Amino acid sequence: MAVTYLEAIREAQTKLLRDDPRVFIYGQDIAGKFGGAFKATKGLAEKFPGRVLNTPISEDAMVGTAIGAALEGMRPIVEMQFADFSSIALNQILNNAGTHYYRTNVPVPITVRLPSGGTKGSGPFHSQSMEGLYSHYPGVVVMTPATVEDAYTMLIDAVAIDDPVVYCEHKYLYYHLKAEALPKDSFPVGKARIVRPGRDLTIVTYSAMLHEVIGVANELQGEGFEIEIVDLRTVKPLDTATVLASVARTGRLLAVGEAFPWGGVTAEVISRVTTEGFHLLDAAPVRINAKDTPIPYHPNLWSEHRPNRQMILTKARQILQE
Amino acid sequence: MLQTAQRGKKSKKAAPGKPSGKSAGVHDRFVEAFRWMLTARILEDKLASLYRGGMIVGGVYLGRGQEAVSAACGMFLQKGDVFGPLIRDQAGRSAFGEPLLDVVRTYLGSVKGPMRGRDGNIHRGRPRENQLAMISHLGAMIPVMVGKLMAKRMKGEKDFVGLTTIGEGGMQTGASHEGLNIAAVEQVPLVVVVTNNHWAYSTPNEREFACANLVDRAIGYGYEGHKIDGTDLNQCLEVIETAVKRARAGRPPQLVVAEVLRLAGHGEHDDASYVPQEMKGQPFAQDPVARTEKFILGNGLLNADALKQMRAQIAKEVDEAVATAQQEDPPHPREEDWRSMSTGDLLDRPQLG
Secondary structure: OOEEHHHHHHHHHHHHHHHOOOEEEEEOOOOOOOOOOOOOOOOHHHHOOOOEEEOOOOHHHHHHHHHHHHHOOOEEEEEOOOHHHHHHHHHHHHHHHHHHHHHHOOOOOOEEEEEEOOOOOOOOOOOOOOHHHHHHOOOOEEEOOOOHHHHHHHHHHHHHOOOOEEEEEEOOHHHHOEEOOOOOOOOOOOOOEEEEOOOOEEEEEOOOHHHHHHHHHHHHHHOOOOEEEEEOOEEEOOOHHHHHHHHHHHOOEEEEOOOOOOOHHHHHHHHHHHHHOHHHOOOOOEEEOOOOOOOOOOHHHHHHHOOOHHHHHHHHHHHHHO | OOOOOOOOHHHHHOOOOOOOOOOHHHHHHHHHHHHHHHHHHHHHHHHHHHHHOOOOOOOOOOOOOOHHHHHHHHHOOOOOOEEEOOOOOHHHHHHHOOOHHHHHHHHHOOOOOOOOOOOOHHHOOEHHHOEOOOOOOOOOHHHHHHHHHHHHHHOOOOOOOEEEEEEOOHHHOHHHHHHHHHHHHHOOOEEEEEEEOOEEOOEEHHHOOOOOOHHHHHHHHOOEEEEEEOOOHHHHHHHHHHHHHHHHOOOOOEEEEEEOOOOOOOOOOOOOOOOOHHHHHOHHHOOHHHHHHHHHHHOOOOOHHHHHHHHHHHHHHHHHHHHHHHHOOOOOOOOOOOOOOOOHHHOOOOOOO
16 A cells, blocks of 8 residues: 555644644645645645644744644644745744743644645646744754655654744645655654765765755666755754764765755755865865746746756766766 | 732722722723823833933833823733733733733843843743744734634634734734734624834835724624724723623624824934824823823822822832842843754754854
8 A cells, every 4th residue: 555745744733633632733725525735634624623733824823823822732733735935924924933941941732734746737826935033043843854754753843842843744745755664763854864885076966956866876877876865854953973983984965855946955964064064075065056047938948847757867977087 | 920910909009098888990090001101201201311321222112192091901901811912011021910010121231031132122022921922023913813813713712802002003014904803703892902003114104094093994894883082981892892892792893993193203212203283282192091090080089198209119119120130131142042943953053154
């Protein structure tokens, strides 16, 4: 029985609602028979009456309400319909939830789910990757699961964490990515995973880009190169030790992310490696991101706006030849 | 431990020379509210002088002119109720049970205060004890209050109510709109008290909103609306008591709009020279503390001696709190743990900048 990435998210929420009376889910169009724009909560409102609640189109108030409920001992999960709309709730997530523990000594255990990243034809307001922006601010954990197994266990972990978690789930993976079964064990939160060992080049990535990178590594294997792939899993905290250890083995670094290019996760990875592991590098580190324009609508433009397999392959070959 | 202020007994002691008979309870309540108003006024005068003396950094924000409506906001909340005060709510905070030391320690940055030097002035709160800690972004605390009340309902608590305050300036944000609306959608037992002090920093009402009165929004949001003269303590007490009772009884959220004049600058750095002289003669520009004091003396609720005693007692309490907090350590950067989250092993290398 295969499980998709989306089903893993639904199953995690089912388990959370079943096992923990403090959990409720709050978001737009998530209740009733409809079950969410992507069906991540389908069937849950019927199964758990009063605990999967539709909200008005009020992203700020959705998160504000979750903060209040968390302060009263609940473990709310907020579903943003699209990550892009969470910009309306930045104030609540970052200025309110993100500062609360530092200011008052009282943490705010909310989980905000962001259906993130690009899919064909989704355009500038339904495609964004906001992990870099959230990571810039103190006080929040930012998760970017790339596999079905991580989608499941990390959402369960997110709700268990006493602090605010921004959980970036990638829409491109919802239906396409499948696993044999839900995992029994989880990999620790905050630890990156070596997806495949190698000796010639480290590619650090996360979320949907992992699968592009795996394709690249397969292709380069045919050319005799062994690529080590690091999946960050959480981008904040960033598991710098695992990245540095990998670069120590390979001497070369490529960081790949789907977000906009100015600053962000890939810039942080390269900044840390060059400042703390400059001596480990045999070639200049390189990063690949989306282009610095709004995300285009037409698939012809979109497929060149985000990093694609060909771009990654070209860059990887360049670094390997240095 | 913060608790809502003790009612009844304490105020009877503090009100020698009170009239006896049927009206005694109402009079007690009136005098008790006045005591919170006076506490706020005396405390805030002290804070302003500490600020002018360079003892408080950042800013000092006074509730001068809003003491009657603010005191009433704290008066009818009981244990288990939630208070979400804003910038000009010293009277309400004190009436709700906030110790003077919390105020002074926060302004002076004492490590023993609830904010431990990490945040200052009016951002203080004790969220575990049902006093929310406001952020500066106006309207943001309305949905937080909604969430507190929803969670209480989910946990099966009964007979609770939440009261949050905002100004006419804060009413114009998108967050306020979302928060007010979602409260009505969720039908939580909520009272929102809006104090129109006629100035959003230096911006007058005509550049803030265009409806005749903000209470007109009540019907649009599905609230029950009330309009009051915020300088009239009797009205403030009666109307806010009614609103709290109605919310507690399960009626829709309550919107109370009080008219006052901000009798200070936005903060103590601001001389408010933009307030036109003619506005200061308007009925809403009356000083509620002076007006209430006059009423108390004129109606024999307290005699001049008792008032003088009350004033001296409050001043002593304020001075003691200031003296205590001044002796306490300010935060030290080397003793600060620089942790933004409670989960230590998920911090992103807090030792490194």
